[in-house]
Amino acid sequence: MNFVPPHIDWAALTPVLIVLGAGLLGVLVAGFVPRRARRGVQVALAALATASALVAVVWRWTVVQVEGPREIVGGSLIEDGPALLAQGIIALVALVGLLVVADRSEWGEDAFAAQAATRPGSPDEDEAQRAGMSQTEVFPLVLFATGGMLLFPAAGDLVMMFVALEVLSLPLYLLSGMARRRRLLSQEAALKYFVLGAFSSAFFLMGAALLYGFSGSVRLSELAMAVPSTVGMDGLLLAGSVLLVIGLLFKVGAVPFHTWTPDVYQGAPTPITGFMAAATKIAAFGALLRFAYVVVPGLGWDLEPLLWGIAVLTMGVGTVIAIVQTDVKRMLAYSSIAHAGFVLVGVIALVEEGIGAVLFYLLAYGLATVGAFAVVTLVRERDGAGTVTGEALHLSQWAGLGRRSPALALAMTLFLLSFAGIPLTGGFIGKFAVFAAGVQGGATVLVVLAVLASAAAAFFYVRLVVLMFFTEPDGERTAVVKSEGLTSVAVAVCALGTVLLGVVPGPVLDLAGQAAAFLP
């Protein structure tokens, strides 16, 4: 048996190479650059890498527009419209998310534990804090996760998909456990995320194995060809597909595979929550879209009831439970679950317009999510002595924010309105596009249910708006920190993006329209 090394098109790999390369470089920086300069170098490196990746994706997009989509690395990766658009959105969201991750309060305190290895509450921890240490490994970890996310929607075979899944997940497990405050909660979140994530990986891997057994290949394209032509092994195919889809649905946080979401979102450092809530979901939906559009059409009858059921459950449970939350981060977590349900409507549609619609929705959702969590990082509580401490997470602490800092409250309102799908925000156009795809794909009943869920969801978004603007502030228990300004930039970018996507969505819809076909 001859081993033929695959032809590797290095140019097509640029975005991923830049990000992963910068991640490796970041590890070296953490090891060798003197402590005083370390942080600055890391931030600059990470931001530069993500921005260059974004530019590289744009460049590849223009190339693909001319030369057409193709397989790279012998078919393990695919460079086509949907993949590149998803990568572009991920890079953009990661860049904005990175700004929030890199930001520090005025007195130089970032969102991460001074030394993650110290035991919470121990003298070591105090010492590390007093010494002003900071864990700059955060930045390479974010870059590694971003690299995995960039690979995920472009993966053309199941092995590559699995590798991407792990590359994006492992750094996130770590990052979740690194919060500066409420460290036990954070470490619990990390453990929970890790265990359930490993569990879902096992599902995915088992599914991939069964599908390999069915088709004799891990390539999605060959799998798709095998579906109609292979007779008598439906059990293998069905079981494999279901397990694989379950693995992916874990990552998007669809009910009943959502149980990790609220705890992890609540426990993880808020900038990381924003980053993973947005970017992971985009990457996972990118992969799910590819699997659904390339493989599932051949077995629509068998998988559709499952996906329908999951979409209904996801929208319903996410919305209903979000209504009773009193913690801002948990509320946003359940709202993100509900959004996963809305996106599933577009995935299930299985019409050409569905791809662009889903990606547009994810862009609007991603910007609003990063923005909303960025706002959360700035709203802090005060202890009895008046010292500003951790984030003010209880809803009641948000009362009167509109009076205290109108601009921030306005931005938050904008993100909430976008979540709720009010016209002139990106969320509205996204909902419109996704629901339109759903109706076109014959899922009108699902769309009606989705609309009812949106109506109910409006309740808890509006409740926060009410609190911020119409409720008297409750003494001086809450403070808004200024920070070094990066978070404000991120919030401004997200707010601007949300409005632009709502008012002049034309250009982005054009892009999404061009990305409407997967290379099988």
Added chain:
Amino acid sequence: MQTISDLPWLSILIVVPLVAAALIWLVPALQRVARTVGLVVSLLVLAGFVVMATGFDFGAAAEHQLTEQASWIPQLGVSYAVGVNGLGLALVGLSVFLVPVALLAAWREQEVVPEGAVVARRQAGFVALVLALEATMVAVFSARDVFLFYVVFEAMLIPVYFLIGSYGGPRRRYAAFKFLIYSLASGLIMLVGVIALGILGPGGPDGFLVDTLAGAELGVWQERWIFISFFIAFAVKAPMWPVHTWLPDAAQQASPGTSALLVGVLDKVGTFGMLALCLPLFPEASRWAAPVIIVLAVISVLYGALVALGQRDIMRLVAFTSVSHFGFIVLGIYVREEVALTGAMLYMVAHGVSTAALFLISGFLTQRGGTQQIAAYGGMQRVTPVLAGTWLVAGLATLSLPGLSGFVPEYLVLLGTFRVNIVAAAFAVLAVIAAALYILLPYQRMFTGPRNESLAALPDLGAREKWVVAPLVAAMLALGFVPGPVIDVLRPVAQEAAIEQPSSLDTATGAGPDGSSDAAAAVAEGSEK
């Protein structure tokens, strides 16, 4: 004249208040003079409307004129398309007329502010929201694209929500929340209809234009379902029984200026949507659903009137009278009879003026007395004679006294309804009696009888307040005595709207003039008395 109609007038009327609102909200220097700036801008908009109206060809009022069209989101088939026919013109006119009045009426409302708030900032916020609302009102009455209509329909919730929630009574948050949830939920139901309409319609880069969609071939049940989704949204907005319950709360808690705009103009979006979207887009479904809607409308008419009788809060009372009046309007629309349709459209304008007057003047009273409870007042006629007199005029217009604005439209609606549906008319006419009670009883309680000594020192209407009331009273008298010009603008629209119903064709030629001359005769008779 050519140059006048060439300018994009409707866009100007939309953009000017919007820009002014943004400036007032953002520029601190403007905030101290926010009220003046707001009033000047709204008067400029009113002047702009008058100039625009001169470019309107009144001979062809059924057609949409002053149209503008530009591609907005061609990928979804959405255009920015505006234009008005006679009805749109009348309602845009009503909006731009009421805004300066409401601003002037609210001049001193925000001078007492909650602890910790800055007076100038709060006033600026109020003015900015009202101006933003004005922009959306003009836009919604002139939208010629279903998607654009929907966008504005939803976007206008935001200023209203903040107006009720920030500048209202003690339970304003609850009221604002209820208003928003009702509107949002019904709006989302409409969204499904909008999406389905876009997909089932002819599509293309201008697939959402009303004109494109009007000829779309829909399946019978497709059309009916989409109609239902639109109608629910409009019924909530209108508001019709049984989805009216947000209105009394909102009107009770909102400031009088907000209530005047909310009930006077904003709720007309519901009935406007029925006329401008439901009838042309879903002719068959409109006919199919008419019997049910007529029943609901008659229930609204009677229920609103009866519940108004039992109210102790003056603002809630006015709100329930509006439920009754909206019942009349919907009745006039769905009996699909030309005279009734003309009446319904005129009713929308007349009701806007008289209800706004009733809200504002009641507001003047409650600001003086410090309570909205009817029982707290007594003998106010001798304390504040001008206030009492103008309240009575507005009230009489509401109960359709001949010679005032309410009479002609109510007469036309009943006349038209009698021609095609005697039962509905017979029930609806009962509300006319109830109307006399729900206006005259509170008048009697508040303004006549023994004087409440604690309120004996209250001042009468000041110069500013008289300036608020004067144009409203003038408008009520004008609509009462010379409704002809407005009817002329509306009748062609009504003729076109009624045309689907074969039974109205035989009466179509003679009915309109008859109706108005009947009305004129009755007006003359009434004024002689």
